[in-house]
Amino acid sequence: MTSTKKDPVIVVLQLTGGNDYFNTLIPYNDPLYYDNRPIVKYEREDIIKIDDTYGLMPSMGGIKELYDQGNVAIVNGVGYKDSPRSHFRSMDIWHTCEPDKVGTEGWAGRVAREMDPSKENVLTAINFGHGLPRALAVPGVPVAAIADLSTYGLLTGISDTSQRAKALDLFSRMYSPTVGGSFVTDYLRSTGIDAMVGADIVKVAPELYSSNVEYPNSPIAMHLRDIAQVYFADLGTRIFYTQHASFDTHAGEMAGHPMLWKDVSDGISAFFQDLKEHDAGDNVIMYLFSEFGRRVHDNGSGTDHGAAGASFFIGNQVKGGLYGEYPSAKSEDLEQGDLVPNWDFRSDYTAIVEDWLGMDASPIVNGKFEKMAILK
């Protein structure tokens, strides 16, 4: 199976809660790391070195393997000016590309609208999780939300199979278009059919799927497996969105942070193995981000909200390596004790939208932003 002619696909994995950048891509030779992190630090010998200066935290072995294959780009110092250090506000800014006002449209939803303006495919964009993140929310753009692919559907509360089949049949008749209906009724009916069709189409995905790859048993790995299933089923989905939480490690970071990254890194590793097994890796890139990094100096048990972070691009079509400049951790260079962002997150989105999806980025990200040549 050759898949190089297919439309490019993006998987966004959101690290919700504010990932500790200083403890993710670690400047392991910098004495400032050890000075600032008397307690919340990884030991030098445990850090997975990627060059003479930087290393990944110990549970990122899966990502390191992909990095060694040249398939991981790590962008340093990502964020935006004057970070509010509030999870929700910061996540909104990442989602809507509106740092100065409260925006209502999500960037990924705008991408979906551009891709499929006449809404021919109700599955162009799917969130794997409950509800929709604001990144995908744009009025009038159909986006499915799949918490668990194996139980996804309409009227799933009716357990008896034949009763449910009858119920769905009735639903499709009740929602079929009528002559002379009002605008509101027509709209409700067509939306009902969209929802049912989407659920109906997507249910083939687990049936068609077979794989030798064993995903770990974590929520993020399950979402990534659901994504792989829907992608392999060729349903025309081009934006896959999911998240893992909570990276909000104010306390007990040395217990929680390694587990969070282990789940994410092992899940990603399984996902890319699965793509490889299905010879389907050339059309997919994955993008990882978090709403902010964390304070440089630890608080004795964890770290508080900070500013700059790192983002990751992963996939066969990614030019691996480190990008940008790691912000200085010298005390005189910090702002309110935080690493200062030197790379706007909208530049990342611009690279994705223009160089990967082949679309004009400025209406999506609200302006022109310099981009780096991260993608082949």
Added chain:
Amino acid sequence: MSHKDDLALMSHLMRRAGFGASRDELEQKVAQGYEAVVEELLSPPEELESGKMALMLRYHPSFLLPGGNPLSGQANWMYQMISTQKPLEEKIALFWHQVFATGNSKLDNCDQMLEQIKMFRQYGLGSYKELLVQISKNPAMIFWLDNNENHREAVNENWGRELLELFSMGVSNYTEVDVREASRAFTGWTIRAKLPRQPYGRYPWHFEYREEDHDDGDKTFLGESGNLNGEDIIDIVVQQPATARFICRHLYNFFVADEPQVPSWTIEPARDEEALDAMIATFEENNYEIKPVLRMMFNSEFFKNARFSKIKSPAEVVAGTLKMVEEFQFPEPGILQIGKEPSYMGQAILDPPSVEGWHTGTEWINSGSLLARVNFVADRVANTELPGMRKILDLIQAEGVKTPEQMVDAAAEHMGFVELNQETRQQLVDNAKSDGDLDWSNEAAAKQRLGEIMALIGATTEYQFG
């Protein structure tokens, strides 16, 4: 009017002025009389409780001060919606939350959001002018619209503009100069220094008037000049004819029938100009008090005839369904989930998408939200063990319901006198016919069938309206 008609009308009133009522309550209220019930909703006896807050304090104390965890705050409010004995107090809070839309996403201090909702409960039915004064001094609002950054020497127009555009008159009824002058009048209306965030918990915020940061120069606002302060601006704003129309149209849109989206109000005529005029006249004659407008509205023919002419908001779907099936009468484990349910349908309570609030009516519906609505209702009504469902099914059994027609009609009636269109009803009946008449000799199976019919009614387009 037949007794059934009285019940159906009462069901409509309780759905709009609250989150629905059980058959027992409807019977009792019909006996009490429609106008008396309206009066009780508007002025509930003091001894009634605004929700089972003592139980919440005992079992989920963190919900009362959710701080940095908005999910607990959302669960708190949803629990209050389903457990209050003063339903209109909760409904009017939801109304003002839609108008004075303030979002926790920026505040990151859910305690302050809950304080704002509490203020809406207290002032929401009273004087609109007093309410504007309260919201101007509300710390959550001040921070949300940057009035803490509105200084004598550096005016920030965010609050001043939204006060005119979204909270009172609506666009195109004032000039940019008016925005500027109103903003100047609110300089120095700020909150006491916000201390740095801590990992756990949030500091309470307080309103503070800083004389030294207030611009006390002369201002001219909507034709009136003088050393105007914030209260003077509110005085002038409240008396504008545009304000009465804007606020009454919001009330109509929320309580009576869906209007077009707010930004188009300057162009689109109202759905019922005559009704709106009557509401405006009542508002103006009663010194801009909300309660007389609602009294006149609930007792009007246009309200009584407006059944099922609004698409239910997600909060109404969730609270109404939970009340009907009587789930979470006690704050049992799992209650954290109920505050999140409206978010899955597109309405994260305490966190509207912007200061414009939510787009309502048909915009509540998209493929994801419709699926979430249908499944949420179906999952509950198909569970015949829930206390509210037991009561409903016992009543249906006592009524001797047997034929497919009777089954569909009884199910629709007990879900709030839902008005199914003829075609939908026939499809439901035909579907029920394939399994024949109800066989009460197997009670559990009979009730299961009824639960499934109710799930299907919950899935109809008709049920999306309330």
